[in-house]
Amino acid sequence: MNAPDPMSKYRVVGTRPVRPDGIDKVTGKAIYGPDFVAAGMIHGAILRSPHAHARIRSIDTSRAEALPGVKAVVTSADFPGQSAKIIAAGETSSSLRDIAATCLAHGKVLYVGHAAAAVAATTKAIAEAAAKLIVVDYEVLPHVIEVEDALAEGAPILHEHMITKGLDPAPDSPSNAANCLVMTRGDADAAMAGAAVIVSGHYRTVPVHQGYIEPHACVASWNADGQGQLWVSSQGHFDIRNQTASVLHIPSSDLRTYPLEIGGGFGGKTGIYLEPVAMLLSKKAGRPVRLAMSREDVFCGSGPAPGIVVDLTIGADADGTLKAIKAEFWYQVGAFCGSAVNSGMATLLGTYRIANAHLCGWDVVSNFPGTKAYRAPGAPQMAFALESCLDDLARKLDMDPLDLRLRNAVRPGDPGPHHVPHGAIGFVECLEAAKAHPHWTAPLGANQARGVAGAFWMNYGGPSTVSVALSGDGSVQVTTGSPDIGGSRASMAIMAAEVLQVPYERVRVAIADTASIGYSMVTGGSRVTFATGKAVVEAARKVEETLVTRAASLFGVAATDVEWRNGAAHCLTGESAGEHLTIGAIAAKAGQFSGPVSAEVSVNPLDYLPGFAVHICDTEVDPETGNVSIIRYTTVQDVGTAIHPDYVEGQMQGGAVQGIGWALNEAYVFDGNGRMENPGFLDYRMPVASDLPMIDTVMIEVPNPAHPYGVKGVGEAPIVPPLAAVANAVSRATGLPMRTLPLSPDRIWATIQAAK
Amino acid sequence: MIEPFPGRYFAGRGEFELEAPNLFALVRALDAIGSGFAEMAGEDAAIAVDGVMRADWSAPLEGAQEVLIVPRIAGG
Amino acid sequence: MSKIAVSTTVNGDPAEFLCDAGETLLDVLRGSLGLTGSKEGCASGDCGACTVMLNSQMVCSCLVLAVEAEGKSIATVEGVAEGSVLHPVQRQFLEHGALQCGFCTPGFIVAAKALLEVNPDPDETEIRYWLAGNLCRCTGYDKIVRAVSAAAAELRQDSKAQRSAA
Ligand code: FES
Ligand code: FES
Numbered sequence: 001m002n003a004p005d006p007m008s009k010y011r012v013v014g015t016r017p018v019r020p021d022g023i024d025k026v027t028g029k030a031i032y033g034p035d036f037v038a039a040g041m042i043h044g045a046i047l048r049s050p051h052a053h054a055r056i057r058s059i060d061t062s063r064a065e066a067l068p069g070v071k072a073v074v075t076s077a078d079f080p081g082q083s084a085k086i087i088a089a090g091e092t093s094s095s096l097r098d099i100a101a102t103c104l105a106h107g108k109v110l111y112v113g114h115a116a117a118a119v120a121a122t123t124k125a126i127a128e129a130a131a132k133l134i135v136v137d138y139e140v141l142p143h144v145i146e147v148e149d150a151l152a153e154g155a156p157i158l159h160e161h162m163i164t165k166g167l168d169p170a171p172d173s174p175s176n177a178a179n180c181l182v183m184t185r186g187d188a189d190a191a192m193a194g195a196a197v198i199v200s201g202h203y204r205t206v207p208v209h210q211g212y213i214e215p216h217a218c219v220a221s222w223n224a225d226g227q228g229q230l231w232v233s234s235q236g237h238f239d240i241r242n243q244t245a246s247v248l249h250i251p252s253s254d255l256r257t258y259p260l261e262i263g264g265g266f267g268g269k270t271g272i273y274l275e276p277v278a279m280l281l282s283k284k285a286g287r288p289v290r291l292a293m294s295r296e297d298v299f300c301g302s303g304p305a306p307g308i309v310v311d312l313t314i315g316a317d318a319d320g321t322l323k324a325i326k327a328e329f330w331y332q333v334g335a336f337c338g339s340a341v342n343s344g345m346a347t348l349l350g351t352y353r354i355a356n357a358h359l360c361g362w363d364v365v366s367n368f369p370g371t372k373a374y375r376a377p378g379a380p381q382m383a384f385a386l387e388s389c390l391d392d393l394a395r396k397l398d399m400d401p402l403d404l405r406l407r408n409a410v411r412p413g414d415p416g417p418h419h420v421p422h423g424a425i426g427f428v429e430c431l432e433a434a435k436a437h438p439h440w441t442a443p444l445g446a447n448q449a450r451g452v453a454g455a456f457w458m459n460y461g462g463p464s465t466v467s468v469a470l471s472g473d474g475s476v477q478v479t480t481g482s483p484d485i486g487g488s489r490a491s492m493a494i495m496a497a498e499v500l501q502v503p504y505e506r507v508r509v510a511i512a513d514t515a516s517i518g519y520s521m522v523t524g525g526s527r528v529t530f531a532t533g534k535a536v537v538e539a540a541r542k543v544e545e546t547l548v549t550r551a552a553s554l555f556g557v558a559a560t561d562v563e564w565r566n567g568a569a570h571c572l573t574g575e576s577a578g579e580h581l582t583i584g585a586i587a588a589k590a591g592q593f594s595g596p597v598s599a600e601v602s603v604n605p606l607d608y609l610p611g612f613a614v615h616i617c618d619t620e621v622d623p624e625t626g627n628v629s630i631i632r633y634t635t636v637q638d639v640g641t642a643i644h645p646d647y648v649e650g651q652m653q654g655g656a657v658q659g660i661g662w663a664l665n666e667a668y669v670f671d672g673n674g675r676m677e678n679p680g681f682l683d684y685r686m687p688v689a690s691d692l693p694m695i696d697t698v699m700i701e702v703p704n705p706a707h708p709y710g711v712k713g714v715g716e717a718p719i720v721p722p723l724a725a726v727a728n729a730v731s732r733a734t735g736l737p738m739r740t741l742p743l744s745p746d747r748i749w750a751t752i753q754a755a756k
Numbered sequence: 757m758i759e760p761f762p763g764r765y766f767a768g769r770g771e772f773e774l775e776a777p778n779l780f781a782l783v784r785a786l787d788a789i790g791s792g793f794a795e796m797a798g799e800d801a802a803i804a805v806d807g808v809m810r811a812d813w814s815a816p817l818e819g820a821q822e823v824l825i826v827p828r829i830a831g832g
Numbered sequence: 833m834s835k836i837a838v839s840t841t842v843n844g845d846p847a848e849f850l851c852d853a854g855e856t857l858l859d860v861l862r863g864s865l866g867l868t869g870s871k872e873g874c875a876s877g878d879c880g881a882c883t884v885m886l887n888s889q890m891v892c893s894c895l896v897l898a899v900e901a902e903g904k905s906i907a908t909v910e911g912v913a914e915g916s917v918l919h920p921v922q923r924q925f926l927e928h929g930a931l932q933c934g935f936c937t938p939g940f941i942v943a944a945k946a947l948l949e950v951n952p953d954p955d956e957t958e959i960r961y962w963l964a965g966n967l968c969r970c971t972g973y974d975k976i977v978r979a980v981s982a983a984a985a986e987l988r989q990d991s992k993a994q995r996s997a998a
Pocket of ligand 1: 879
């Protein structure tokens with residue numbers, strides 16, 4: 001595993017050392033969100049709405065307050081008033097009003113599971129009993145779930161102030177359409193009229209959950225002097241702090257926030273749910289308070305990812321060259337307005353060369369939890385439509401589906417989704433590698449078929465702060481504000497070790513609380529190895545510079561006559577020529593220089609590059625039951641440079657399997673009252689080990705020239721192709737279009753029966 | 757600039773000839789045409805200068821030909 | 833409601849606790865015994881994050897009432913390593929990068945160790961079916977399967993070496 005590749009130009013980059021936090025995590029010592037205990041801590045419980053849509057007439061908390069052991073009760077009346085001001089929330093922005101209403105309903109509950117009130121008591125059992133004693137007087141309102149119903153004439157309106165953005169003239173009455181965006185390129189109608197072949201389809205996916213195994217949890221402590229502390233499991237404790245402080249109207253620096261280990265997030269742990277409520281409970285009780293979700297709370301009160309309805313038409317020449325694309329689509333974004341439309345547009349415009357497009361996208365709110373980012377948010381749903389439609393085109397043209405994609409794939413310099421040209425991207429390399437892979441030509445058995453899909457995700461950069469500090473013994477401390485969700489401590493240590501040319505084990509990485517390092521944005525958007533990594537490299541280089549300068553004075557030569565090599569300063573000229581000083585020897589002399597050797601660097605890079613992926617999937621369909629087995633799966637991805645290949649492959653495999661679950665099984669199922677019928681892992685069926693084959697990975701390394709080691713984000717692209725790769729395989733196996741997900745056995749069976 | 761900005765702030769107009777020393781000044785100039793644009797842009801816009809995303813709005817624009825204002829997109 | 837006193841052995845040591853009749857073994861392990869290595873992912877027996885051994889039987893501790901542990905011996909993830917020496921399953925998880933967030937890992941470690949105790953040479957399918965009660969959302973299971981297989985090979989090697997030394 002750990003042998004360096006002798007052909008590599010790097011010493012540590014590209015090796016696979018054991019992660020520094022590994023032992024804690026295989027022995028049960030690591031402290032995650034629900035594990036943390038503060039001295040004197042008491043327990044909170046939340047009362048959640050049983051109705052999908054209702055006005056809160058009044059809340060009577062007196063019986064709960066009277067229960068022995070109860071220390072505090074909180075309702076939205078305890079929240080400061082909120083404006084519609086937009087603040088940064090994770091990687092997007094949301095209005096303060098929506099953020100606050102997500103934590104505790106204001107005036108109306110908007111979904112089953114919406115938090116309505118909260119209690120803190122000396123034990124969890126008492127808190128839960130007390131929550132049940134709170135009487136909420138609801139005026140139940142009609143509700144909507146599907147976008148068609150939400151947009152229908154006379155539909156119940158979720159937000160009385162919601163006027164559709166993007167329509168000219170602006171409508172004069174509210175609706176459930178939060179946002180409409182139209183994008184055009186060239187002349188889609190004319191190009192479509194001149195196309196030799198036209199394919200089209202109506203596609204639909206339903207909401208799915210991120211499905212992290214660790215439920216949300218936090219501990220809050222708020223003192224009478226206004227200073228508070230928060231311990232959170234999140235993708236970004238700085239953003240959790242900022243959002244919490246904003247809705248509570250307190251200065252961020254009054255709220256010191258500590259990161260705990262995080263048990264998965266995938267985008268779903270970038271925002272706040274429990275934190276301000278726990279803070280208010282703590283303030284009233286004068287004690288630290290833990291609030292934690294159950295699995296049912298997680299399904300009904302957090303996430304999910306939006307569903308989509310897409311009408312898509314693609315026109316092409318007889319040789320398969322794409323001419324035009326027309327689409328209208330509706331994201332089903334849950335109770336609060338989301339921002340999936342832009343990424344849907346990008347998916348349609350950024351993957352293939354298409355000169356003519358007319359696209360119209362809508363965000364539609366309805367009565368289920370406000371959706372959150374889920375790994376390449378908005379893209380998998382749209383790629384399902386696009387890549388399924390392309391497969392129809394390939395069949396119509398009798399063309400190899402990979403050849404069709406190769407003919408149209410975007411190349412470096414082509415306009416990107418937003419006109420900004422694509423840089424050093426490796427989509428063509430991925431498609432060629434997929435074609436050359438033995439999987440592509442392997443024989444298939446009865447009822448088996450092969451599907452393929454390509455896709456990309458834009459990735460991100462953004463702000464990060466890092467410090468690199470040397471101890472007197474020359475060991476290296478890297479400190480960042482980016483939570484480690486999948487091995488990033490290891491990649492940060494690798495990059496610092498690469499710069500300083502010291503062994504990986506000499507570098508230790510800590511994730512510091514908000515008072516101990518400057519701001520870093522969330523761990524999300526595939527940004528940490530890229531952006532935080534850039535800061536690590538820059539800080540390590542500054543440290544190297546200091547070491548070289550100091551060594552030069554110790555040698556009595558100019559800094560240019562000192563070379564940094566193998567973790568030591570080598571003197572090139574003068575009396576000391578040929579001598580060297582190790583990192584430790586120089587660091588130990590800090591007392592004779594201006595101070596200890598350290599550097600802190602803040603960055604905000606936006607020269608990230610997108611990641612492209614191509615997935616090949618073999619399925620076997622049982623025509624008797626409609627059951628689909630995944631029998632072989634290969635992922636090919638342009639990863640830039642793999643800093644720690646195990647964790648890059650892990651992202652590719654994990655994303656692929658989440659996408660397989662999305663394609664085959666996962667779905668929010670609502671009853672007639674808008675209640676989720678399957679809020680547990682038994683009925684919300686995520687893939688288990690026995691559902692799957694090995695997931696083969698092919699890493700294509702087309703480095704990003706803007707990163708010192710060529711890093712591109714790798715975490716999101718792998719969830720984009722699988723929905724279509726699976727659906728295309730099932731379509732080919734059955735000879736029938738598969739345009740609605742999930743492809744559960746009953747749906748496939750019914751489709752087969754209907755075709756008979 | 758591309759949608760949603762032209763529709764939302766500039767009555768559908770998406771192209772402007774403007775001179776500005778840096779992106780702050782440019783955004784201010786646009787805000788004078790489409791009021792509210794600047795406040796939104798701080799949170800929701802990404803800006804490319806001659807095809808390269810620019811994070812630092814204070815950097816001089818001298819010699820730049822084309823500035824593209826596009827929506828910022830979230831990740832997971 | 834008065835508490836019930838329960839005596840057990842946890843990871844080889846005697847452990848006594850007081851609990852309510854409705855509390856689960858997982859609640860007590862994570863609560864009064866302070867062993868937070870066993871995780872709660874669902875509390876309904878569907879994720880395996882809480883897997884422990886109860887009298888050498890693999891169980892979801894969220895489905896066991898704490899009072900049922902009376903007189904029994906419990907083995908949790910905290911007892912898998914011998915002192916500071918990792919069990920081969922733990923070592924191979926690290927070597928193979930078989931964890932990302934690591935939240936599911938304690939359950940997988942306990943379950944995989946249990947598998948290798950009854951089947952020292954499992955094939956891929958046997959590993960996948962044995963671990964089908966443990967959910968991992970991050971890894972796609974590929975590296976977990978490889979790690980378990982490598983741990984099995986290591987343990988077979990160890991016991992061969994022990995036999996030939998004897
Ligand atoms: S917590 Fe016990 S099986 Fe999930
Ligand atoms: S490593 Fe995150 S759930 Fe398995």
